[in-house]
Amino acid sequence: MPGSIAVVADRDTATLFRLVGIRDSFAIDEPEQGRELLARLARDERYALVMVTYSLAATMEGLLASIMERQERPLIAVIPSREKPISERIAPIRELIRRVVGVEVRMGTTTTR
Amino acid sequence: MELFRLARQALLAERGRDLLTEKQSVLLMEFFSYAQAIGPLQEKIDGMFAAIYESMAKAEMAMGRASYERASLTSIDRFGVEMETRAVMGVPVPRVRLARLAETREIPYSLAGTSSSLDEAFTRLEDALTAVLSLAETEFVARRLAQELMKIKRRINALEHIIIPTIRSRVRFIEDQLAETERETFFRTKRIKALLERREAAAAR
Numbered sequence: 001m002p003g004s005i006a007v008v009a010d011r012d013t014a015t016l017f018r019l020v021g022i023r024d025s026f027a028i029d030e031p032e033q034g035r036e037l038l039a040r041l042a043r044d045e046r047y048a049l050v051m052v053t054y055s056l057a058a059t060m061e062g063l064l065a066s067i068m069e070r071q072e073r074p075l076i077a078v079i080p081s082r083e084k085p086i087s088e089r090i091a092p093i094r095e096l097i098r099r100v101v102g103v104e105v106r107m108g109t110t111t112t113r
Numbered sequence: 114m115e116l117f118r119l120a121r122q123a124l125l126a127e128r129g130r131d132l133l134t135e136k137q138s139v140l141l142m143e144f145f146s147y148a149q150a151i152g153p154l155q156e157k158i159d160g161m162f163a164a165i166y167e168s169m170a171k172a173e174m175a176m177g178r179a180s181y182e183r184a185s186l187t188s189i190d191r192f193g194v195e196m197e198t199r200a201v202m203g204v205p206v207p208r209v210r211l212a213r214l215a216e217t218r219e220i221p222y223s224l225a226g227t228s229s230s231l232d233e234a235f236t237r238l239e240d241a242l243t244a245v246l247s248l249a250e251t252e253f254v255a256r257r258l259a260q261e262l263m264k265i266k267r268r269i270n271a272l273e274h275i276i277i278p279t280i281r282s283r284v285r286f287i288e289d290q291l292a293e294t295e296r297e298t299f300f301r302t303k304r305i306k307a308l309l310e311r312r313e314a315a316a317a318r
Contacts, residue, residue, distance in 0.1 A: 002193030002194055002195045002196075002212040002214070003193060003194045003195075003196055004190060004193060004194075005190070005192055005193065005194060005242070015181070015182060015185045016165075016166075016169045016185075016234075018185040018186075018188035019169070019172075019181070019184055019185045019188065019231070019234075020165070020169070020191075020231075020234050020235055020238045021188065021189065021190065021191030021192060021215070021235070021238065022188070022190065022191070022192065023188045023189060023190045024190070025188075048193070048194035048195075048196050048209065049194045049209070049245075049246060049249060051245060065256070068252065068253055068256050069256055069257075069260060072198075072205075072206065072207045072253065073196060073207065075194075075207065075209060075246070075249040075250065075253055076249060076253075077245045077246070077248055077249035077252075079158065079162060079245055080158060080159050080162040080163070080166075082166050085155075085159040085163075086155045086158060086159055087152070087155045087156045087159050089155065090152070093148060093151050093152075093252075093255070096148065096255060096256060096259050097148055099259060099263070100141065100144055100259050100262050100263075
């Protein structure tokens with residue numbers, strides 16, 4: 001039994017995704033509501049993928065990261081908003097690299113000592 | 114005996130540290146290959162969604178706001194996600210695949226006045242979702258590998274700065290004690306020898 005896909009988006013985008021065949025497209029009007037919904041979807045076993053539009057995702061990167069680091073299902077994907085392409089979303093990945101490269105730098109000092 | 118045991122422990126700890134360092138560098142390369150894949154995937158997805166958003170805007174205009182919204186109410190799920198687990202360098206991660214749940218022909222609202230732009234968005238969605246899934250998987254794997262790297266770093270640090278130095282200092286302590294005992298024994302033997310010689314000399318007289 002394949003897992004379901006959910007979309008968390010602004011009202012227009014949610015309507016659009018319902019039209020093209022993703023029934024569980026949730027319309028969010030304010031960020032706080034989005035965080036609550038996302039936390040609930042993350043606990044729901046039925047979902048395998050939750051897509052969040054970038055405009056909303058930008059208001060809750062911390063929550064997204066903690067879900068991604070805690071559980072493997074559902075997967076979280078940030079998708080482009082109409083006005084905000086995801087290629088602008090580099091901060092979370094850069095932060096990840098900084099954390100990992102920090103390891104390398106610190107290791108360098110321990111091995112030369 | 115204790116010395117031998119400790120020496121063996123030190124060797125083991127050092128070998129463990131070396132193995133972990135090796136694992137760390139392999140994981141690091143793996144991590145970077147995933148992290149670097151994210152950017153191009155994001156750009157590809159931007160293009161795909163821009164096309165979908167454009168088609169949908171056209172569809173909305175052609176259909177009229179009311180029927181566009183009404184059609185969205187009778188939505189069905191066309192796609193699902195098949196998920197299994199695989200391992201990247203011993204780290205369990207999901208492998209996902211898009212599953213088609215309903216055929217395009219079964220769409221209920223195709224009878225109403227829908228536009229060709231909607232069909233366009235329809236066909237594009239499948240490719241877009243496939244790309245989104247691989248982005249989600251890639252970001253997930255990159256995060257997991259980063260977590261694993263942090264864990265390995267902590268273990269290497271513990272070995273390097275706590276466990277190995279502790280064992281070494283214990284080894285040094287025992288070695289010092291042994292040397293001290295050895296010196297003492299040496300002097301004692303010398304004195305006993307001198308004493309015996311004096312006694313022998315006295316007896317000979």
